[in-house]
Structures are given as structure tokens and as C-alpha cells.
Amino acid sequence: MTTHHKIFSATPSLPAMGIGALWPSPGWDAERGFPEFSFIWRDYRISKQAIGALQRIAGRADAAATDRLLLLAPHVTGFRLTLAMLMHPRWPLPIWRALQLRNRLTRSGEIKVAYPSDLIARATAWRVHDKGIELDIHAQLLQGDDCPWESITTFYYRGRFAPQFSRGAAEGAAFASPVVDATLRPVAHWNVEGDRRLRWARLTGDANPLHLLDAYARRTGFAAASAHPQRIAAQCLGHLAPTQAPMRQLDLWLKGPVYYGRDVTLRQAHAADSDDFALWVDGDERPAMVGRLSGAI
Template sequence: MTTHHETYTAPPFGPALMLNAFAPSRGWNPTDGFPDFSFIWRGYQISPAALATLQRAAGRDDAATADRLMLLAPHVTGFRLTMALLMCRDWPLPIWRALQLRNRLIRRGEIRIAFPSNLIVRATGWRVHDRGIELDIHAHLLQGDDCVWESITTFYYRGRFDGPASHGADDGAPMTSPAIDPELEPVAHWIAEGGDRLRWARLTGDYNPLHLLDVYARRTGFAAASAHPQRIAAECLGHLTKTSAPNQLDLWLKGPVYYNRAVTLRQTHSAEGEDFALWVDGDERAAMVGVIR
């Protein structure tokens, strides 16, 4: 199995990462599977400006919303390290074949703002299916000696893959999301605004033109450009009714949320916590489903 360990002392540079995306991939080897990569960002921190961007997306800055956003903040501002791993020249599959499916975000302690920290990401497990392969990227945030936050982001590569049916732990959000009744009374209704696109690309490190350019999105078969999933998650967290301080958020990303489209949020209480789902108006299937514990 190929090993690769890389350390950053500054944010991974987006344009350089995008150049890597155009380099030929070495291809899937069922014997090797995904390589043993670990990428470390030393000195990573969540800036007050980044948190303010999340609060603007949420539309609220009360204490309860800020508490929920702190669970999301490392996933947003540290996502570029995951992008750096997936766009590394030695990674076997190209980034443009990767679809983000699910997130599990876990808070294990107090997350401090503007505190120099270490963020570490690595591939931990994968599962081969008939029409694709799921990959889990595990991230954990160290502040001092304490792991205060971690996440498991599941990606999906379409195609036919040989090799063992599974490898490593399957600790992310379950494959099946909760079912939210689309007839429930909405808790919020708003327009998914199309401004600040480049700001969110810089914040996440995700410069996919599907999130930036309507013309490009239409040429690739989509109705328009769509918002970064992290942005939509922040909007949902800002519109939820009051919940207790959360320590885990599971998200299922089921479809694009196009800019300037009306969306509707529904929420219900379950044994697991608070379940919610967001619909783009006119669509039968929810675009995002979440459970906050």
C-alpha cells in the first residue's frame, strides 16, 4: 500500500490544488486500495471572520445558533485539507469523480476560536458496491493535547471496482437517512442566495465551478450553479427551532440546492435527537437531511 504523509504550515493553496486535479490519476489497484495518506495542517485555526461568515449564512447570531455553528465550523474551514488529500497527484482516483455523500461531525470538547491547532485528515475505510465505492475521510482537530472535534466525510466514486468488499471501520453516518414527512408544517422558508460564491470557495477550499458558474453548471447538465453543502448546512442550523447544545451532527447530501431557489425546512423530534430536512421547492425529494444530537 502506498504511503504519503504531508505537512502544511499554512492553508493549502487552492489554485495549486486545482492544477493537481488536471494531472492523470494512477488508477485503481484492487490489491492496494486507497493509499495510507495522512495530511496535517499545523497552526490551523478558526478565525473570527470565518465564524462571522457562518453566522451571516445562518441569519442569526444568538448563543444557541453560535453553539450549533461551532460544531460545523471546523468542517467548513478545514475542508481544504480534505481537498488537498483527494487532489494529491498520488491519489488513485480523480477528484472530479468524487461525490460527497454524508458527514458525521462530533464535538468532544470546547472548540476555541483563533487558537493555533493541528488538523489531521486520513483515509480510514472504504466499501465496494456494485456501481461504485464509498470512501471515508477521517479528520480530527487537536487543540493542545486534546482532540476537541472529529468528522467522518463519506465520498462516493461511480464506476466498477474490483477488490475486497470492505476495508477499515465504518464509523460515519449510516447509509440510510431518517425519513422526514414532507407534509409536516415547515419551520422556515427562504431563498438560497447566490452571493458570496467566491467567499465560500475560499473558505472551504472547494473551487469546483459547479458552485461558482451558472454557465458551466448548465453545460454539464445541471439547472444552474449550486451552493456548497457546508453553506446550506449553516443555513439550516440557523433556521432550526431551539435545540439543546449539540455534540453530533449527521448530514446526508441528496441533491443540489441551486442558487436563488426557494427552499423549505422541516423539523421533527425523534429518539435520536432533532431530525430535519430541506427541500428545494418543486422537488419531491429532500436535498439535505440531518440529525442533530
């Protein structure tokens, strides 16, 4: 297993990340596993402009919606640090084989906007099974002496790898998502407009042409370009009905693409300690995104 520690004193560069992704990957070796990388982004800040962008895409700027969006904000604006790791020349598998599968975002204190912070990303666990590898990336937001936010993002690499084994504790969102009744009355219905695509690529650092170019997406077998998952999550958080208790954890299960120009329907189920929600692309039987907001820490 190799180790590598990298400190960014400025925003990780998209061109530099792209060059790293083009470098031939070393290939998977079960004895080495994933490298023990520690990537740190010094002076990382959640800007007021980024919060404004989230509010605009969510369609709400009230206190309750903004509080939810603050739970999502580091995942949006700090995602490029995780991508920098997955696109590093020493990473054993190429970025284009990685599929974002699940997210667990946890807030344990006040998240300060425009505050000089450190963002840290590490590969902490992975599981090799018969159809691919699941990888957990742990990110932490450090603001002074506090760590008010952290996340586990689970990626999936399709393929057959041997032997089957696991390393590290699976601390992200559960393997199985909640089931939201498709007959529930919708809480919202809207069209996923295709504007601001480059804006979201800059916010997240994810310049995958599948999110930008319809022609490219069609050539690769998709119906059209699809929205960044973080963008869809922000829209869901903006449309959800109010909840009683403070929500400190957001789990997301990403089940399929949400194409630009399509109509979508959001349904929400209330429980004593959580709210489950699911987003359907109209005409599809299976939801494209499922989420759970809870007070868990």
C-alpha cells in the first residue's frame, strides 16, 4: 500500500486534475489496495456566492431551507478535493470507471460561511465483491478547533476483481435505501432546466461532459446530459416540506441519471426521527434519487 500526502494552498485546478486523469492508471492490486492518500485543502471557504447559487437552484432562501443547504454546501464546493484524489496518477483505477453511489453528510456544529477552513479527504474503507468495488472517501471540514461537518462518499467501480474482501468499517449510508411509497401525494413537481451547467461544473469541480454536453451523452448511450447529483439534491432540499426537529444528517442514494429537460416528482414520508424522500423522473417506475434527513449524528 502506497502513501501520499498533498496540500493545496489554493483551489485544486481543473486542468491539472484532468492531466492526472489522462495518465495511465497503475491498475488494481489487492495486496496494495487503494493508496493511503491524505489530501488537504488549506484556506478552503464556503463562499456567500456559493450559498446564493444553492439557494437559487433550490428555489428558496428562507432560514429553514438555507439550514438544510448548509449541510450540502461543503459536499458541493469541496467535492473537487475528492476528485483530485480519484484523478491522481497514482490512483489504481481510472476516474471514468467510478460511479458516485451513496452519500452520508453529517453536521455536528455551526458551519461558518466565508470562514478560512481546512478540508481533508482520505480513502478509509473499501469492499471487493463479485461485481465490483465499493470505495468510501471520508471528508472532514475543520474550522478552527472544531469539526462541524464530515461526509462519507461511496463510489462504485464496476468489474471483476479478486479476491473478494473488505478493509475498514463501512460508516457511510446503508447499502439499502429507504422505500418511499410511489402512491404518496407529491410535495413538488418541476422541470429540470438545463441552464447553469458550467456554473455547477465550476462549483463541484466535476467537468464530466456527461453533465454538460447532450451530444456527448447520446454518443455514450444516454438519452441526454444529466444534472450533477449535488444539483438535484439541492433542488430536493428546497422543495421538501418543513420538518419539526433539526436535521443533522443527510443520506443520499443515487440510483439513476436525471436528464435535463425532464419533469420530476418529489415525494416525502414523515417519521418520528427522520424524513425520507424520493425523486422520480416522470415515466420511470424506479426513483432516481432517494434520501433520508435525520437528527442522527
